[in-house]
Amino acid sequence: MSSALAHGGDVAALTGRHLRHLRRTPEKIIGVALTPVAMVVILGYLFATVVEVKSTGASYREYIMAGVFAQVGLSCIGITAIGVAGDLGKGLIDRFRSLPMGRATVLVSHTLADLAAAALSIALVAVTGLAVGWRVHGSFAENVTGFLLLLAFAYAMLWVGALLGMVMRNLEAISGVAALMLVLFSFLSSSFMPLTGLPAWLQAVAEWNPVSAVSEACRQLWGNTGAVTSGSFPVQHPVIVSLISIGLLIAVLIPLSLRVYRKSATR
Numbered sequence: 001m002s003s004a005l006a007h008g009g010d011v012a013a014l015t016g017r018h019l020r021h022l023r024r025t026p027e028k029i030i031g032v033a034l035t036p037v038a039m040v041v042i043l044g045y046l047f048a049t050v051v052e053v054k055s056t057g058a059s060y061r062e063y064i065m066a067g068v069f070a071q072v073g074l075s076c077i078g079i080t081a082i083g084v085a086g087d088l089g090k091g092l093i094d095r096f097r098s099l100p101m102g103r104a105t106v107l108v109s110h111t112l113a114d115l116a117a118a119a120l121s122i123a124l125v126a127v128t129g130l131a132v133g134w135r136v137h138g139s140f141a142e143n144v145t146g147f148l149l150l151l152a153f154a155y156a157m158l159w160v161g162a163l164l165g166m167v168m169r170n171l172e173a174i175s176g177v178a179a180l181m182l183v184l185f186s187f188l189s190s191s192f193m194p195l196t197g198l199p200a201w202l203q204a205v206a207e208w209n210p211v212s213a214v215s216e217a218c219r220q221l222w223g224n225t226g227a228v229t230s231g232s233f234p235v236q237h238p239v240i241v242s243l244i245s246i247g248l249l250i251a252v253l254i255p256l257s258l259r260v261y262r263k264s265a266t267r
Helices: 002-024 027-047 060-090 092-097 105-131 140-168 171-187 200-208 210-222 238-264
Strands: none
Touching: 002 105, 027 060, 027 105, 060 105, 060 140, 060 171, 060 210, 105 140, 105 238, 140 171, 140 210, 140 238, 171 210, 200 210, 210 238
């Protein structure tokens, strides 16, 4: 019990360190929120008058917001990857390893602090969405569940970033790969457009994309009804698919990241 409490104290101490650094460098939050906020403004204003979503009463602005929120999670990949790679490059993690703390402490504290940045970014995107006409129509519990689902998705993406930072280490390469993942997973999904125009095989890939599941689940929970493109399981049951996808990602990524961390920190 005392060991567990000590490790909990270590996580709290390092998380506090990262949060203090975040307060001194607010551009980190801007980096996470910049692309999603830009998408709200560009798509919400420029495309809303020319794009029609054949759904049960949802405007295009309401349709895209769930996908924009999911982009916040994808944007977290690069932020965490660069932070972890930077700490490795400076030898900071090696110094932490010399201290009597749990092996998971460094990565867990990194992801928890970056989750706070993700939460602030989601709030910023929500304010921007409300300004352009987005509204939620679900019950209070459903609305809150949608935002909690987004935070869970962001946390899974933070562990993708932690793993990427340890594997690649080169900051320029990380930035390029993170940007590619943001574009690829955003647009190969139902985030911004229905999937009806895609070839059948590509539509199936996009439907099983976790970003599609999270986007559709949030639309369902918030009453921003999307366009039902098929009778496939992920389209009909997006909340279940989202929870399973996020759970599997976290279950795989955390132990894999810790294994890579043990090797990376000793190079």
